[in-house]
Amino acid sequence: MFMSEKKELKVKSIKNGTVIDHIKQNRAANILNMLNLPDDETPVMVAINVESSNMGKKDIIKIEGRELSADEVDKLVLLAPQASVNIIRNYEIVSKHNLQLTDEVIDVVKCSNPNCISNSNEPIQDKFYVQSKEPVLLRCHYCERTMDFEDIESQF
Incomplete structure (x- = not known):
């Protein structure tokens, strides 16, 4: 009689840093790109x-030795709105x-419409209304263009 062994892959704990969990599958690469990772140090x-x-x-x-900035978290929520940090x-x-x-996203992304007033030299904030949280859809406050995940992700 043979005993079956359950093998489990263990990932090393980090001493200090950030763990981003509950990311929608196959989105980690987008997030790493936004965070400018990997780099030569981290x-x-x-x-x-x-x-x-x-x-x-x-x-x-898991990112060793780095805590996300408020700006990075603002971007992260657009790429992985269901994630935990x-x-x-x-x-x-x-x-x-x-x-x-x-319900509103301000000064995190730019409108994908090159003719939008927010892309001129006017002193205004980039402002979007969240039309959908899953999938993420944003609507520009000024020109009403809708931006989807690909539009958002391409800015990072």
Whole structure:
């Protein structure tokens, strides 16, 4: 009689940094690009298409030695609105935030319409209304152009 062993892949814990979890499958590369990672200094661990009890499949990113800035989180919520961001210090989760896409997005992305007044030299803020959170669809406050994930992601 043979005993079956369950093998599990373990990913090293990080001492200090950020874990981005619950990313929609196959979106980790878009997020790494937005964060300008990988670079020559920052250790990054990425898991793509891993099993998730509530998402089916998901991606996970662990970034050693770096906490995301407010601007990066503002962009991240457009690329992965259902993600959670965990800040790790001394191997412990010190804060966990489930991202929330608000009803308006201000000064995070630019309108994809080159003729929009927001793309002129006028002193106005880039402003969008969220038409849909999944999938993310934004509507420009000024010209009413709708932007989808590809339009948004291409700016990062």
